[in-house]
Amino acid sequence: MKARTPRTILEAEAIQDELRPLLDLTGPGPRAPATVAGVDVAYDGERLAAAVAVLDGSTLEVVDQVTVGGRVAFDYVPGLLAFREVPALLKALDRLTVIPDLVVCDGYGLAHPRRFGLACHLGVLTGLPTIGVGKTAFVGSYPDPAPERGSWTDLTLDGDVVGRVLRTRHGVKPVFVSVGHRVDLDTACHNVLALTPRYRLPETTRVSDRLSRLALIENVTFD
DNA sequence: GCGACAG
């Protein structure tokens, strides 16, 4: 499905309302994905670089990667991040040789003021299983999880459990995991732990983050 | 009404 760029905040919210019903929240999703992709976007004023890195689900080795340059088409507004990043991410995903079994997004999925964060948006448009992993709190409330790696607590919003605050490293600040599309919360957290054998953030986001920044200062051509 | 607010 193609990305649409709204002209106003009201239009953006209307698009979210239109896409939300297309979300698939039924499946368990991949428990042992053969390949997992990380997506990220880096900025330099008006210019941007999107990167997708596909890793082997077992060895975490990079098996494919794509970067594309572009220009900002929508200002950042909390709750509407997807409209800023999705167009370039779709372009990059289209050029992949290896189609990932799971896509890990920087940010949130269902844990969103309007229950449709970047991970949900990208999932619906691509049809791929997606999850969101945020570095800081955005919405909801939660108790602090125990210090051990693997411990977690519910991230609650308006009485609903919309995600989990998951400790990926002992004694280190936790990450915020939420479902995007075609994956359940248990499976999402299981995958995040598999992707964090050494650092707080998933290897997928670490690689795609590095890639997008590199592309910003060399390689890419902008529109 | 006021402030807070993924990346």
Next chain:
DNA sequence: ATCTTGTCGC
């Protein structure tokens, strides 16, 4: 996201 030094710890 981005602007930014030194510093503590494995």
